[in-house]
Amino acid sequence: MFSLKIKRLDHIVVTVADLQRAVRFYHEVFDLPVLEDQSDEFVTTLRCGHQLLKLQLATRNTPLKAKEPTSASADFCLVTGDKLDDVKNHLKSYFVEIIAGPVEKIGANGKMTSLYVNDPDGNLIEIAVY
Template sequence: MKMRRIDHVVLTVSDLEQSRRFYHEVFDMPVIDQQTKPGVVTLRCGHQLIRLQKADRDALVARKPTVGSADLCLVANDPIDAILHHLKSYYVDVIAGPVDRLGAEGPMQSIYLHDPDQNLIEIAVYENK
């Protein structure tokens, strides 16, 4: 079996509306209206989806869905300086970076922040991309 890519990830959040606003407004992720999944907010991130759910959701979930336990890397096209300026305009604190990292496609620069539930979000910009 050969995996091709990740289709979506699910983040467990404490407040669906607060997290929806954060990911939609700060990261400009379009909200996808998914009537088939009540209690879930779905956002588009490039060719993948990020789904937000509450820990007490009565559905097929991880054994122990936990708020604030994710560590996620998002790839951006903008220069790091522009990203830093954008985050500052939304009063989002950068907790580390820019730092050099090696990602799935090679060398990149990354900055780190927390979302409203304290998930660790890495924003990466690839060199030569």
């Protein structure tokens, strides 16, 4: 019997209302590099470690998207190698409100401590330290 062997997530697509505002936020606050060769007026791709984060406008006209793409509906976790106090100070310097945390959680690699913020569209971002 065949068994599908999924290895990892390659990318995630987050729907946003204002692409330029979202790109600026993820690039400046999280220092994610923009991949210019994979960007257009409806989608911008950023590198996030070994994965990609694609930001797309809800108005993107393509059959290859979620049935009802909506901004403010994503909820995902970014893992950092920085100390949590440094993360807090960095977020504060960009006037990013911490809406919860630190919170002890269990992630893919075990126990972690997380902070929660929203991006400008209201998507929930968990920032975790193992």
